[in-house]
Amino acid sequence: MYSMISLFAGVGGIDLAFEQTNKFKTVFSNEFDKNANRTYNQNFNITCNPEDIHELSTDNIPKADILLSGFPCQAFSVAGYRKGFEDERGDLFFETLRFIRDINPQVIFLENVKNLVSHDNGNTFKVIREALISHGYHIKYQVLNAKDYGNIPQNRERIYVVGFKNKEHFKNFVFPDPIPLTKSLKDVIDFESKIDDRYYYTDDKYQFFPILKESIIDQNRIYQWRRKYVRENKSNVVPTLTANMGTGGHNVPLILSNHGIRKLTPRECFNIQGFPENYHLPDVAISHLYKQAGNSIAVPVVRRIADKIIEAIEECNDNLEKEQITLF
Template sequence: MGTVVMSSQQLSFFNEINKEDYQLNEFTDVKNVVPKKSFTSLELFAGAGGMALGMENAGFENLANVEIDKDACDTLRNNRPDWLVIEDDINVVAQKGMKNYIDYDHEIDLICGGIPCQAFSYAGKGKGFADTRGTLFHPMSQIINELKPKTFILENVRGLTTHDRGRTLETMIEVFEDLGYEIVWNILNAWDYDTAQKRERMFMVGIRDDLIRKQQYTYCYPEAQEYKPVLRDILQNVPDSEGREYSKKKYNVMKLVPPGGCWVDLPENVAKEYMKGSYHLGGGKRGMARRMSWDEPSLTLTTAPDMKQTERCHPEETRPFTIREYAKIQSFPDDWIFSGGITSQYKQIGNAVPVTLAKYMGLSMIRYLNQF
């Protein structure tokens, strides 16, 4: 029988990365974890500081924050005057090199980045960086390659795990493995981590290969908490603040919706008029004309509380959530003040990683790093 010669394309078939192999379903209690020494973190796509504040609360020292949005940068500077805020395009920062921005000669323990949820599109797998140019994942991977932190966290929407039938996530895994990191990922729900909001996000964790070889115990995600807060628990004594208002026409529709209800609870003629074409699409649009309930967590906050498809109406009063209520649902403290106009403030809050969820992720990283 003759020798079988395989093309490189056929061989690469056997090296395919399967995202399911990287999903880590190991969890541990991190509530009482304390850092045994000083740990440092650096934030990419810092936004209004949800992830950065969570990491600070877990025990990390903030080295720098990269963010392009002026209002978000002002928010960071006003709340933490001692933090270094790099107000620039991350592509420019990656090109120049982070070492031109920060004066720090030691190893960095953790880099965090919640990449904006733009659409990813890749020509195909197996090309590493070539597949990621033009996405904001690319400069993040460049900065990780430059600084070689011990660990990193990449946060994104749940949909990333299934985007392009999983190829997007698999490409990211491949790139990071090539940079010398072991990768795991899982989906966490903020409601499991002291946050009165159902908000599912993917958290990818990268650990540098040399640490994997030395580790006495493995990384585990933070286990879900028994306490599950609802809006009644957190929307008490909220400071007064600005908020959007409904038009008279919309107010007259929304006042008919009971707590926990949505368009299906409206009289049929009102629902048809309000929903227009969406009415005939049937049951899936439960976000429309949606009023929250005191005895449930909020649904996922978006960049505005009054968008037609993702309505977030106050449980009792017929109005959208105010800025401070929005912030409270994202577990920001009442004294964390947002800069910019009302639209910008809602957007900063809606795009943030909930502070308490970030804190639990930070504690899980400290638990792992404490062993070295």
């Protein structure tokens, strides 16, 4: 069993994906957001550390084989201000780097928005890559879309960075190949059941409802209200879930259910991220749950990468054993 440290753990999506391989176990996690921390603690056997990472010393952190970090991506996101390291959130990568330096894990796994690669003409990612290399890691990275690599009906592109101290492990590692998308919207969204009224759009609650009613006519589509018009997503997948889905406004995914036009529930958002049905959502404001789902990761994509990491390590171990047998 390989030990893991999880930074910016959120609700534990990355931890969950790695633990699903039955080869990894989280020994320490940190998440400053109190609501995400609460959700994490209801689903894992360890207590997530709630401290601000800037104040968190590495002295009492256990050593681990792998370090996970989904450091906040707003500073590099299209939805953010594109300030990169000038944004105060950009320094959170360097907090990750501090832990990498002090813990010295054999493997590192980082996740971020795909714009990280192109931000500031590539200079931001160049700094990150060179910093990791300077600490002795051999790096591979790739942008993967959840609909192409996780069999999840969501258009969600993220960059995944994997680093190895062992050069043979690095050589063995390959990112997973694309797989067919066989799951449909109805596998993750309940179009049939009547749910709480607060999720439905009605004439008395929204003045633009007549436009919604005229435009939202197909149960095989996801729609979005774009301030003045309805956007129909014709790809039969959910657009990228965001952290601000619960704050109202435009771009909230909408569906036509058997009982009317409504937005997705938090549980459906977690479904769309690939969380299992037995993943527990605490009794907190739904705006917090939307934020947690939007900030999380596509679990099946990360699970497939974790499998590939195991293959890379164990292929090397198998070859070493064969060499030792040959010697004797």
